[in-house]
Amino acid sequence: MADDLGAIGVIAVFYSTSIRFVWLGAAIALLVIVWLMRRRRIWYGPLYLFIGIVVWYCMLKSGVHATVAGVAMGFLTPTDALRPDLDSESVINRLEGQSELTAADVAAASFLITESIPVGERLVDRMLPWTSYVIIPIFALCNAGILLTSESLRAAATSTVTWGVALGLVVGKTVGVFGAATIAIAIGIARRPRGATNLHMVGIAMAAGIGFTVALFVTGLAFTNPIFTEEAKVGILGASAVAALLSAVVLSAAARRSSAAELAIEAAENAELFDEVLPSDLISEKRSLND
Known part of the structure; x- marks a missing residue:
């Protein structure tokens, strides 16, 4: 985003x-x-x-x-909750502590829980089905107009426009998103999510290269020559597929690595041999997972 x-x-x-x-x-x-x-x-x-x-x-x-x-x-x-002082878990615990509940009690609790959720998250949750399954597909369908023939693919394979767009999405987005996130975390204006590693961040940054919406929009504005426009669209299509594949591979590897590290840490802690059993790389992984 x-x-x-x-x-x-x-x-x-x-x-x-x-x-x-x-x-x-x-x-x-x-x-x-x-x-x-x-x-x-x-x-x-x-x-x-x-x-x-x-x-x-x-x-x-x-x-x-x-x-x-x-x-x-x-x-x-607003990105914050309207009632940041409320905690949904405490509201639920308060309800569970009552012997009898009325419809008004449940409605009031539901309202308080809703107020404790950030407004941005509530809007995303409400609008996500419309944007994901209606608006974006219609937008992509109306803006794509890609004619894939053997001639167009051969021309695109040697086109600097195609390669420039593709590299910008696959490499540029990865470097830009990962670099900006790393800098933001380093200077303290953002916080790494609990359990996230650098490999997770790289995988998510690669997913930003899936550019079949805004990229098509900018292409239509940037190029007046229809040949360049078609070559750029082929680059977007190919780069989006490559970015999606690379992102899936990297995130899958990150998930397996995190699971293996957590299992090893749990086993070592249960045996009370954490410092002696675990190698230094797994100790570092535990610390990154617990940050």
Whole structure:
């Protein structure tokens, strides 16, 4: 997702047309209203949806690429829970401690548990079926238009456009995502998930090279020559397949390695021989898993 936001930023800077400042000002004013609603803790979903649609329309009319509206609304979406002081487990334990429960008690507990979940996670959970199974497939189908023939494949195999796009997705995304994540963890603005290793991070970074959505979108904007466009699409298709395969292989290896390390650590700890039995590499693996 972060790499897609970067791509949309490129679109906003390089592919926006002449700016109409009245429409742009209207969009910014609506975004300020959204920010004020957040500050006032107004969380009526349909109102946010309506304002988001109007912001998108104003961006479209302003000449700024309309995808910026979605990015702006996304940045204004809270990433924290509305009630960070609540813990879902404590709410459930409180319910289990009661001898009799009414429908009102269950409804109140359900509301409190929902409030303890970050807003961003709730939106993702609600929208994921629509985006995964409806919006993205329609988008990819409408934007692909790849004609695969023996002639087009031969031309693509020797095309610098095809290879440039493919290397950018497979190598560039891996290096960029893994490098940015490593730097963010090193300087303290992000935290490595519990149990995650560098191999997990590399595998996930490789998955970012599956570029069959935004990559196609940028291709249509970047190339005016239809030959270059077709060659770039072949590069995207091939690179996406390679990135998916490499990511699956690396993540599978990371999972096996983590499982083996955990089993060895558990066996050694049960025998109370951890320091004597385990080699130094497994000790390091345990520490990374427990960080």
